[in-house]
Amino acid sequence: MTVFPDLSKLVQPRNLVVVGGSQKPNSEGARLLNNLAASNLGGEVFVVNPKMTGEEKQRCWPSVSSIPPVAIDVALVLVRAALVPGILRECANRNIPFAIVMSSGFDEAGPEGQALGAEIRALCATAGLRVYGPNCPGLTNIRDRVGMTFSPAYKTDIHCGRVGLVTQGGGAGRNVLQGLAFGAVGVGLWLSGGNEIDLGSAEFIAHMANDPDIDVITVVLEGIKHGKRLAAALELARERGKPVVILKVGRSEYGAKAAASHTGSIAGAAHVNRAVFRQFGAIEVDDIDELVAVTRLIASPARPTSSAVAVITFSGGAGAMAADHTGLQGLQLANLAPDTVSRLRACLPHFASTSNPVDVTADALKNPDSTSACLRAIADDPGVGAIVIPIPADYAAITDSLSQVVADVALEIAKPILPVWMSRRLGPGFELMEQRGLGPFTSLSSALSALRKAVGSGDPVAASVEREGATDPSQDCAADRLFASGEAAAKQMLSRAGIPVPEGILAKTPEEAADAAEKLGFPVVMKVASEQILHKTEVNGVRLSILSTQQATSTFRDIVGTVGILRPEARIDGVLVEKMFDERGREMLVGIHTDEVFGRVITVGLGGIFVELLKDVSHRMLPISEGDAKQMLGELRHAAWLNEFRNRPAADIEALEALLVRISSFAMEHTEIEEAEFNPVWVGPKGEGAYALDALILSTTPPTFSQ
Incomplete structure (x- = not known):
């Protein structure tokens, strides 16, 4: 079981020491001291700066070791990189448990910086000091009003909510923070670990999973340094019932290079990252706008209850487009209940459309009470999970009035309203809904995509499995040379493990x-x-x-x-x-490979000639459960290949699922296996089982199982 550190004193310290504080106007050191002066600290701020004489506003000391003997929870370090290791050693000698290093010039800055980073890692490993950063903007605790950051925008961070924000870069975090700055949803705690030399995203997610004042965890990842710890943190969040929304930067080759140059970490293979996020219940989004939107939807008191959408609009064309995007996103148009239709007829003109999409017409918009009654009727319908309101253009007073009605009703109903402002002219109505916390979308595709992902966050996830057999990520490494086993020898080993072979x-x-x-x-x-x-x-x-x-x-x-x-x-x-097995079976592929971020990963897909032609595969980090195996097969684009069609009987899917779990256990028992491929795996008709017809195993040690 993965053990995560207690970060309570880091996020809510009493006494602090600032190394590099300054009175120079507009300097980072001065802004840091100003933000601390505006914070609710229970203790004292000690400033270390040999160049400051003591005649300044802030009393200073020449070194950390010269500070009076009081308990200090956090050291804030903002000096040039070459000085940082020595300062951290002083902090360790003073038994300071945490240091936030905001300085740049480490892993992201070439060999010299990487050498400094290695020195800090060695210190953390031996001295017990935990380091946050470097190359980070600091830590912002909005809930408790503690600003351990040099950001000039800290004074505007006043909108507190129950979202925990984890990032590696400052700009991305500030974007999300400001995106959730209105309404019922806001950020309560923002941890931005920069290069993550020691503490990082996994520790931050785990802390927020255990924080009773955090309901949703929102994450921007540029790189993943400790994949298995991250997976354990995601699992902890799932156990605590805390949805995790992730934007992973570096999904393309260009993005991966940019992420590496920014944070100095490994971007990871996009398809494996995506599979692991899904495996541990996290919601992956495509861009930062969607990150904010999905976070808002699942953190809101009015969370989507189903994938059934009701569309209400005063434009028939906009309603048709909304219906189209609903279907394209795999959502459904809700079938309105007879009582709902009756209520709509009572409050709408006789020529309005009371079927879904509901077209209230421009006439209805002249009467705010009518529009309000229409919205409430739809919200009361038990078959409606969310309401989408496309607004095709800015019509001045008409759309201003509609926006007011939407904002007022949204506060009183239990269903989410997704307004979509489709015009590039952002009028007062848009600003009103923004300030009331509705976060109006600017396109139907983004609105319906966010809704689909928010609804999916409530789907049941695969049962977790104990991962005690997983090796520590620090021990994950590929051997310089791998040893291949012969097929006959490999199949002897498989057979002894209970894996069917011919x-x-x-x-x-x-x-x-x-x-x-x-x-x-x-x-x-x-x-x-x-x-x-x-x-x-x-x-x-x-x-x-x-x-x-x-x-x-x-x-x-x-x-x-x-x-x-x-x-x-x-x-x-x-x-x-x-x-020889007959042609009634389906050919599948099962493989094991070692990912540089998450360790060993299992893959399943269509086998034989199809694996190269279609590249239709699904992945999970080892080990997997029966639920994982079922989900993997369901994710295949051509999953219907296993079903009954024409004159071919349905394949023995249960046997294939069992085979996947056995191969997972087999690989966990044999940690020397670095790669393995079973292609084809023959999956017979229902009841006839699944067999590994071919086997290739590559190990870090010579095979010894052929005797």
């Missing part, structure tokens, strides 16, 4: 091949056995549909002769003869 016999002569084929029963498959040949089809080392002993004898000689010519350096151990 019955097979390793033949070393043509006569043994004929005897083996007769014993197994025709038809059989024959494959070259060599640890030096990883892909047998590339050397014509596989033969199918062997139907007689004579054919088995000649096929043995043909395989050995052909492979010997194409790969003369390879040692051929013989030919593996196996019972």
